Amino acid sequence: MRQVAVIGIGQTKVDEHWDKSLRELAGDAALTALADSGLDRVEAVYVGNMMSGSANHQQHLGAYIADWIGMRGAEAFRTEAACSSGAASFRTAVMAVASGMVNSALAVGVEKMTDSPLGEITGALATAADADWEAGQGLSFVSLNALLMRRYMHEFGWGKEHFAPFSVNAHANAMHNPYARFHDELTIEKYQKAAMVNDPINLMDASPIGDGAAAAVVIPLELSRRVEGHPTVFVAASSAATDTLAVQHRKDPLFLKAAYLSGKKAYEQAGISPQDIDLFELHDAFSIMAALSLEANGFAERGQAPRLAMDGEIRIDGSIPIATRGGLKARGHPVGATGMYQIVEVVQQLRGEAAGSQVEDARIGMSQNIGGSGSNIITHIFKRPD
């Protein structure tokens, strides 16, 4: 199997981009990644997107984006796995290059959510849950996560205030990320006074939707030696796993089994253990998901992630920095693009380009993108060569 390197990254700010069409958003990130890579052309374009069919009345994004960025003729299609659509496009690019069938590929995640009526977006988000057993019964993702958070608090004896450090950390890091949606400091007091959305989830536990796109260019590692430019970053692991679509079908809904499986495979591929990870871009769509992700991937014992957060271990200078560029909570969560933002941010860290929230001497970073309530998990580990 050929090893795969990331040689270009690009992203737009997560925002309400009412002046940009879907193709312009994706194009901006894609062309930035291409310029960063030094390549004029790629053989394949894989587009991660969840809801353009309903939100933008446009599907077929492979040809749509390839055409727009001047890659006519290139192979192109879209990958969809709800909120893990972005990482699915990257994994497809990695498999394509690793297989030898493709020598250069661009993965771009894009979502444009803020131009559509909010009810339509809520309906589109609900298509990630089980239409028969969840969405059809009136469950939204906020309510599913609220049920999980309440049960977690009950099982492990935490209060709501113990989740504050996840959001405080995300906002603190986003202050230094020009591409983040929010640049406001969050204090414990502000967190405690935030409006309740779905008890116990308040506004500061929930990530915001947004418009945005992020992209990366991959080629075989052996072709990636660059005369000038960035340090090489390569894909040390790429793995994916699923769980039941409906949360009610899980024996233990507080353990993200697919995250555990996907993380375990990734550690094996990379030949490392959780202790070797210098930073972890996890999927903090809600603060409870940050906690469950840390536990499933071996960074905290069951029920003990809030303790890790309160001890400051998730901060830039902690033992396992998370949401180093703001995470979903403060960088923002344009759903089908999020997985690519996470990957771009890990590469920034490994290149030493994360000014203001740089993890010192970061050499190994992990990203983990979640679709649904832990139903689909895609994990990547990146390394700088020794």
Next chain:
Amino acid sequence: MRQVAVIGIGQTKVDEHWDKSLRELAGDAALTALADSGLDRVEAVYVGNMMSGSANHQQHLGAYIADWIGMRGAEAFRTEAACSSGAASFRTAVMAVASGMVNSALAVGVEKMTDSPLGEITGALATAADADWEAGQGLSFVSLNALLMRRYMHEFGWGKEHFAPFSVNAHANAMHNPYARFHDELTIEKYQKAAMVNDPINLMDASPIGDGAAAAVVIPLELSRRVEGHPTVFVAASSAATDTLAVQHRKDPLFLKAAYLSGKKAYEQAGISPQDIDLFELHDAFSIMAALSLEANGFAERGQAPRLAMDGEIRIDGSIPIATRGGLKARGHPVGATGMYQIVEVVQQLRGEAAGSQVEDARIGMSQNIGGSGSNIITHIFKRPD
């Protein structure tokens, strides 16, 4: 690169399956393919689907189907490339196994279109065209193809009646396919009397939508030697290419450039030329598309495909049999599933399981799935080992 073999196939009848949910349809085809393969489990499930988000209020089909068919834990996501979504799922499976990252994969194409109001389906189909420059101006796929057909008739001097043999052949072959939507003989007279849909496209030039699913299981060729069961069929080529999304942006709209590029790459990979192909499952969504596909892939000179059809060369016993199990026209066109039906049908032919419309001693077969009006083309060539 590891070579990849197809060891299991499955399909449902294309029909109005009002008694089956989306997951049951996909599950029926997937479990049939698994049983046919002899495997209990696959490591990955890739789902080709175009419009379940709007037609069935369900996305996230990777986890949805993996869960339903008992493959919890497996990697799974959806691929979308409009009407070429099915072949995109198969290509993803081939790349995954070829890369060595996955040892067994199931590709399943599924679409459930007939339970939704027809206006909704027409709207969903239109998301495959350019929302700004085509669909937003009122162009549907029927009207786009009508424009192409009219121009073709003008350029090359054919009458409408000269397209009849494409549909007559498709219906004749479908009579022998229990999974086909139609089992009615089509005569030239019936074709000529068919209701006009969008001049010059009449009802007998257009493929019907439908509900259906088709699936295949792939593993590395070196692991595919089977003690009993079917002859081995392997993937000799897998390739994809795109053209502009909007037809108006093409210099020569009557030449399917992406089909030419994708076909050329496929011939090179397989080390063959068009003359070596024993049968060709092409994308006859409209009879004009059958003609353009034959020309772009080297089976007829520009403007001469109707002659090939009138000479009977596209029949089972002709020089290049097409739509051997009914094609999109008579087997039916459940859009995101179609590419997988084509692949399953080629495998049936190479195994000698196409009773009634078996191409004698078929050893090399090609499938070509088209998204949009020639905007995305995915080609596969299958062979029996010598």
